[in-house]
Amino acid sequence: MIPIDHILEFARPLAEAAAITIFVSVGAFGLALALGLSLAVLRDFHPVAIIRWLVQVYVEIFRNIPSLTHLFLLFFGLAYVGVRLSSIAASILGLGLIGAASLSEVFRASFESIHHGQRESSLAVGLTPSQAFRTIILPQAWRVALPPIGNYAVQLIKDTSLVAAIAAPEIMFTARNLVVNTFETTLVYTLAALLYLAICLPLSRVIRHLEVKSATPR
């Protein structure tokens, strides 16, 4: 009953597509992590008020407009003004910029969760504010932020499916093409869903495990 020969035929293109999905996810994750942390630090510690305000504007814009709108703006909108990004570059950039906004909120919440006495006593024993942040606050905040960052990673892998809309050859886009060529609609889309399941389910299990471990008293 199960069409083995068809599954074998679809396995190769779908595996290649999964590699693109992973590639885009990893790229966007790195960008989101670096930019998100920088934004959080700027938002909370920058002395110039207008910079803090601009960061807040960035976060609000990216959190209150759908990802698809941002991706279309980056891919079609930038091409219109002469900056032609490849679909993969636009995907990594778009998802990374969106993720940075969410992660900056996660980082800020994790900074807030560290008791202010930590900072005050580090300053009192003579650390500079930046030393206090790097050696005292950040290592503790990092542990608090880790589980939400993990959840974000899973969410990000799922969100890479959106870049199919700007023709990046990841899983959903490839599935769509396979359907157009073979008309095996139900089978192909089921395989695509199973592929995401095979990537995301183990990952979220690992993250939940980490979450339980990091919840143990420090």
Add this chain to the structure above:
Amino acid sequence: MIDFISTLASHAPEWLTRLWPALGQTLLLTSCSFLLALGLAAPLEFGRACRWSPVPQLVTIYIDVVRSIPILAILYLIYFGLPGIGISFSAFVSGVIGLGVVYSTYVAEVLRAGVQSLHKGQKEASLAVGMTPFSTFRWIILPQAVRVVVPPLLLTLISLLKDTSICALITVNELMLTSKLIMSEFFLPLHIFVLVGMIYFAIAWPMSLFVRWLEPQLNRGRRTGSTPIQQVLH
């Protein structure tokens, strides 16, 4: 910049006459799928609290599976995949079902957090003073749970609103698809997507501000164990 604004302004009236009905579709899609999500979340929660041993495990597996698959894949399965086995829905109904099913798992999580936040002594004490289980729920549990549940529910509603844009890919005539059609007619991608982004923002941002304002209002005079980080994650 000036050029951009004048082009946008000259086209905006024409585009908006097409975008308003699309916005209507987006809002209708949001409300229908939110109602479906609420309706599906309650049985999920009861299932998870069920005493017969396989039921809670099955519910957990179901939630894990639904959460591991992107919304787009679920929408494609419903809209393009189900007709293959003889079940077909219109694009709009597929969108409502897909978003409703996915979001029910998030809503279930919110409801659980709401009920768990109450000490069980509340329930025991009300029963002990002679209240019926129903009036205990109605007058003791519900008013307290609402305070915990409403802000995260509104946040869920905001992400749902944003995610209705994914339904453009299964040809629901909502904002995103309409703006993409307008783009291919006028070849002004920057203008139309900035405009449609502003429309989404005009709805979602006031809602986010409202949630931020509401939360301290609801928590007034109440000791909360939740730290800011839990509020971000809920």
